[in-house]
Amino acid sequence: MSLRIGIDIGSTTVKVVVLDEDNKLLFRSYERHYSKTRERACETLHSIEDMLKGQKVRLVITGSAGLGVAKASDIDFVQEVYATAAAVREYYPDTDAVIELGGEDAKIIFFGGALEERMNGSCAGGTGAFIDQMATLMNVSVDDLDALSLKHEKIYPIASRCGVFAKSDIQPILNQGGRKEDVAASIFQAVVDQTVAGLTQGRELKGKIVFLGGPLHFLQGLRQRFVETLHLDEEHAIFPEDGDCFAGIGAALCATDYEERPFEEVLKLLEESVDARTSVDTMPPLFTDQKDYDAFLARHNANHPPEVDVNTYAGPAWLGIDAGSTTTKMALITADGGLLYTYYHSNQGNPVAIVLEQLKKIYALCGDRIQLKGAAVTGYGEDLIKNAFSCDLGLVETVAHYNAAAHFNPDVDFIIDIGGQDMKCFKIRNGAVDSIMLNEACSSGCGSFIETFAKALGYDIASFSKLGLFSPHPVNLGSRCTVFMNSSVKQAQKDGASVEDISAGLSISIVKNAVYKVIRAANADDLGKHIVVQGGTFLNDAVLRAFEQELDRNVTRPTIAGLMGAFGAALAARNLHLEKSAILDAKALETFTHSAKPVTCGLCTNHCSLTVNQFDGGRRFISGNRCSRPLGKEKVENPDLMRYKYQKLRAMAGKGTGTGARGRIGIPFGLNMYENLPYWFTFFTKLNFEVVLSPESSRKLYIKGQHTIPSDTVCYPAKLLHGHVEALVEEGVDAIWYPCMSYNNDEGIGDNHYNCPVVAYYPELLAANVPALKETKFLDPYVGLWRHKDFAKRISKLMSAEFGIPEKETKAAVKAAYEAYDAYVQDVRETGRQYVEYARGHNMPVVVICGRPYHIDPEINHGINDLITSFGFVLVTEDALSYLEGYAPRKVLNQWTFQSRMYNAARYVCTQPDMQVVQLVSFGCGTDAITTDELRSILEEGGKLYTQLKIDDISNLGAVTIRIRSLMAAMEARKDAAEH
Template sequence: MQHYRVGIDVGSTTIKIVVMDDDNDIVYKYYDRHYAKVRENAARLLADLKDLLAKSSLNVAVTGSAGLGMAKAAGLDFVQEVFATKIAVEFYHADVDTVIELGGEDAKILFLTGGTEERMNGSCAGGTGAFIDQMAALLGVSLAELDKLSLEHGTIYSIASRCGVFAKSDIQPLLNQGANKADIAASIYQAVVDQTVTGLAQGREIKGRVVFLGGPLTFQKGLGLRFKETLGLSDEDAIFPDNSEYYVALGAALYSGSLRQMDYSHIMSCINKAALAKNTVLSLPPLFSSKAEYAGFVERHSANNAKVIDIATYEGDAYLGIDAGSTTLKLVLASPDGGILYSFYKSNLGEPVQLVKEQLEKIYEMCGGRIKIKAAASTGYGEELIKNAFRLDGSLVETVAHYYAARFFDPQVDFILDIGGQDIKCFRVRNNAIDSIMLNEACSSGCGSFMETCAHTLGYSIEEFADMALYARHPVNLGSRCTVFMNSSIKQAQKDGAGIDDIAAGLAISVVKNALYKVIRINNPAELGSHIVVQGGTFLNDAILRSFELETGKQVTRPDIAGLMGAFGAALYAATFKTEKTSMLSYDELKRFTHTSRAAVCGGCTNNCKLTINRFGGSERYISGNRCERPLGKSSMSVLPNAYKFKLEKLLELKPLSGPLGRIGIPLGLNMYENLPFWHALLTHMGFEVVISGLSTRDLYSKGQHTIPSDTICYPAKLMHGHIMKLLDMGIDTIFYPCMPYNFDENLGDNHYNCPVVSYYPELLKANIKALDGTRFLYPYFNPGNRKNFTRSLCSFFTDRFNVSRKTVEHAVDKAYRAYRAYRADIEEYGRKALEFAKANGRLVILLSGRPYHIDPEINHGIDKLANSLGLVVLSEDCVSHYIDKFRTGVLNQWAFHSRLYAAAKFATLHDNVYPVQLVSFGCGLDAITSDEMRYILETGSRLYTQIKIDEISNLGAAKIRLRSLMAAVELSGGARHENQFAI
């Protein structure tokens, strides 16, 4: 009797099947998308094999991320997929050291030699096929085109691959600046490579012979090339095998050899049984219980339709609003009473200026002599560019534009939620001012495009998907978290046999839950207010609108122009101008209009802003991408106080002085930004030449990237790896970086801890940077908060080790405390002067409140300069915290740096012209506590709370929106007493 081994690999999106004979030849292989119908498709594929298998004895093993449930239900044997890969690789290739496998949603790495280790991507989809798909869609090219483009690249840009949102915010500016698509394509691949090297390898170096597997690596040659180049692999050591997409299935087939033998009919009956079994899934109530209920719902919302006026017959005045978003362009021409004469909505394809020009020409043509455009205004990401290019009458920050539009539909609006394809914006309205803005900077879940992508993955259009959701009987509970988590929730639901309609409805509910609980973070629907306006293209989907109403238990207003509200708001804003005629380029001027742009890098400071220099026709020039006024040739603003700059300069003044004990290196990061003056004085007076690793840069980060063991830790901590590598590169053989669970006690809280990461990061560095083994890495525990104890520990640590006298140490300790006090005094004095300056000049003060290390320009991305350029005085939390005595907080106030935050918030409640903006590093666990408490302190004092999340990604757009909305709110409430006119 013929004997075969069968491997079935059920992945996240595809199902693969291979049949192998006793000579290990592959007699059959097949691969298809399963569209969530795992069991049915498996049954179908096996049924197709009847002729081949019916009369044979068989071994079968199932594998794959979605295979576990099926194997269980069918009573077949399961082999974990990474393990299956290992079996296949070891079978087909000799002497392989590492395997890298990228799939649709999975990324895996296997180390086979030197201690077998297998790793899979855990909580993040960055660096997978799904990420590449998303990026190709953003560029508007197919995967094959992306691959071809990448082969022609010149330069490589740094793009974050962790989450689509981050990468988008890196890529969009590049596109807008006219960067070469080939370069971007290669940069996307490079991002995947970087993610694999750091996210997956986590401190283990990838070397030796490497086998590359999986769809993306099979079909996209450019990706393989990036890997080869980055890892420095020769042609021989980089193996791209045939059948690489079948390796997991082959591994399962090979594995099955050791299992029981079965006959075909038995297997078929097992699988058929599994295909029929309907599992119980955790389900939610349906969106609509009947068609009649849906009809009532549609009826109720149709009350919020905008008035449409026929432009062909209308005569009279009109106002134009342009919303130049980062990926789309929206345009509304409105009558003075808010009727819609014309609207336009389209992806800007990276060339917003050209598209606006065409639209304006078209509008002029339609207006003829009958319609007079009295004013035009722009908003959104490209508001200034468009305003300058077309000489518009004004522009306003997008939050305010949305407010204008929402107020039109509900004059009492107190809460606005805008969900677009990739962005969520929401804010409250209090006293006619915008308050508590929340944007999704860190995560793309909860956005509309996610649902769309899911629909496409499952083989449906978004419209079909939305329709199915409306009448689903048992919507699946998919939770509310990151996209990746949702993908695996969907996987689980599929495994459990949920139908597409239930998944679609579950997704709609998830999108809403994410927006509510992740981004807005409501506890209670009552907090949202009573007049809620929802907008953005995503809400045109009735399933999502309904989910929102069900989840919050509130009836909300959704205008039928939900997708155009920014542009509509800009038009309404233009209608407030008292102009007789718009200053916008005339039809004739438009015909002559030309636009060229060129990219440049500003050399003014270390931020190295990527500038775009736009020229419109003649000599008019508009520069974008700058953080400060320097490249514009203006200098008036640069005299505004900036404590971030001041503190940084103070630290960089600390120079090495040669001493008898030789060189000692200090990595400049984390708490060293606070304690450097202390350690510098201490070590210098003991006789060391203190060498500092210097400012962080992107290059420095990538140097240490491969030694980071935990990919979810904050960026400031990740940077420490680079600083250590830099010191090693400088030839420093003694490095000093003490563990400090306690900081200095400023008597602001119940204790004076550092956070767990700051406290013990040196121990992690020692355990993960191999190169430190040959170095004298000193990382003792010290508590400088207790001087007596500190001096004793210091003496016992240094006297014998370096042969210095007790006296010298004690003298150095004295100098150190003095130096630190002097440094603190300088900061406090600077703060005092800046506050005086602000008062005398009627300026607003922004308290950029974070941690000492947030002054690192690689961490703050130049937010301080941006604030200066907006005419704001910039202070840090520690410039003012000493004015406040310890007070009772709602949380345990036990971390030294965080006590300053609470004090700074308290200070702001006592000073009208001081506005705190909290800087929060992504991944900072403590800020889950501090941000709520800061908000509480401020809101109790009737003040605005503003937060900016920062990460390794430099995207100042969101920061700018927040700062400008904050200023708009201040302005509206009459809080600003300075002369400056802000473009709001």
């Protein structure tokens, strides 16, 4: 029998396997292909030419990038799931499931009966590429990341749905002194959670599981996290010796069914296919010639601050520090904004050490000639650096960037700042930051996006970007997820596009992502007439040129685009007009020490992961807290209607007049139960049931139900319900009551009064997907509370059928329940009125949170209400104000109760000088995709600011804090403008 060869061409690697007639492995290789797929495969086959010369072989190709190669070379192809399954059946016939992680693909194959495969769709979170990205972020190799993870002591919750989300969780932990060992293990845990929650889609992972793919083959720490999370023993967790090449082995096994050919013939077919070319979708060039480029450079290089020689200058100076998420920037300026000293470097996860070293350097340069009159700090690490070095001022980064932009262009009306992984855009109105847009879900328009490709193609970012300047045919790569862009880039390469064409295409793609995905602009006028661009990414001339071409207008790029945050902070320090800065002097720096240790706060149910930073002289700074209690301060509780409603509803547990004679009925405390609990609680206690509420939401409760969640894209509030119903089953209740409700009560303020589709019908999804519910009576009938008379009849029949309760008793309970619901609604409105009065009596601004009933759940809102009230606001919710405005037609179909309330509350806020709106949106909410634009237009037409906070299962409040503080700064600036 001839030798069989399997070639598995994946998204990042090529695996080649040779089997003999007894299925013995004669050769295996696993190598990265850096987008040169066919070349890599040919090189590997050449390396084993001696073994195969003159032989007849059967060769089959498989893998996510293999189909194109197979077609071009006319070699047989087998689908990778089929190949993997063939190898698993051959070597581990009693397997129940396979988990395979590749470079960009993650899949689970369930065996037993028909093969069932689940694969990642629109995102590459939880794959090898994600792990590579995280290792780069932490400035270690993947092997080092693995070694670190094996020494962990605690696991932090880190989002794995997207590299950007994960970065925004990891960065604060590192910046606040968290241990790299713990972060490394947390990254692997995030991959496990993504695989279990995202790919099982509700099907249970049990029995014998085979783990395949490069990451699971090479990374011991990742294996450990999977084994512990899935509670597997050695018998049930199988890591094959050749797990990294398993699909290749499967392809070789499948080759048995295909014809044999001389080895030389298949090698020739593969080699000739390398030169195959197809047409590429191209765009006009960025620059036509050198003259065109020189004129562009001259225009932009004119925007520079005066140069001053630090070695000869004598006089006062001001320091600005921008402690960013991945880099630390510093600027020392003179009174007219001249630059004495600048610094821009990666902070290697330890900004304190960097600032310490730079301050010593600055003092050495300054000597006695230069007096430091003020120091200000901004950015992610603001609090830490301010406390460590006693800086005079901490300011929110939006204000720092505006200061700097206005210095170069006093008429600026739009600022766009593209950094390594985040993008910030702010509109300026009347001299204040008005609306803020941040990239929440995706980093495809950011600097790290180009950097990723530059590295993959073997260039550094500066030389890679220059390559595209004069490309005659930039490739049209569209605007998509970074990881999927990989596929577009590879396709373009296969189709013959040069590296120059790809570099130019990526620069244009970044701009399209920024303009159409983050800013969501309809045209250039949506941005403004006077646009200032900044951030390291705009130092890239190709990106800047693409931006000007896309908008068809010239913009301002200061030569210090990457230092604008630090420069703006220095200007703010100058405007303090201090005699002398309080920053630590050269002498104090000599004895400066810093250590950090992680602790978990137990003072309330939030259980914040804190980092305690110790400095010399007994100074300490605690970060990661959402309130002031761990700092030893009494918690100042400003009026907060979110907290009031939550505590009032939660207090119902254990109350009630029911004797429990008819049994215990469980009610899951989630979604629309935040709206209807007063009703159902009264109804069942009146019927002498004991009502048992599910426990308070928590991350732990979410993980309890995680394995039964069938959809990865549904909102977090819905995902939590799985844990709530499982907890009720464990509690041993006699029945669980969770009805489907297409409509809410009609409040007369919209065109209709529908419930959100997810909220309305989630009980049916739970019934179908949570096996534990078979152990109890799960009642999920359709009910219409808004049809009072009809409802009483229908529910009487149901109660009679299920529990044998007489109609008269049920009707009396219905009457009492309606009264209890009305009393609750009135109480919320009255309490809201009192809170507004309190605010006015104490001269405090009011924030109206526009969200859904379930946004009052602390696990869903992550303590955003505590954060807002800690800044000195009084907080009320939309349902306390929505009744104060009548019906008014809207531009969109206004058919959902919760949104109708938001619109009405926003209309009311427009009539009140001391109120502003903050909208909470749960990530993945379909109906809010429509409502946010409508809410924005109501507020902007009424002269108000619009602030939206997107929340998910991630509890890092960094971006939220920026928005709240920017809202405060804008309110302050408006107030100042009005007074002058």
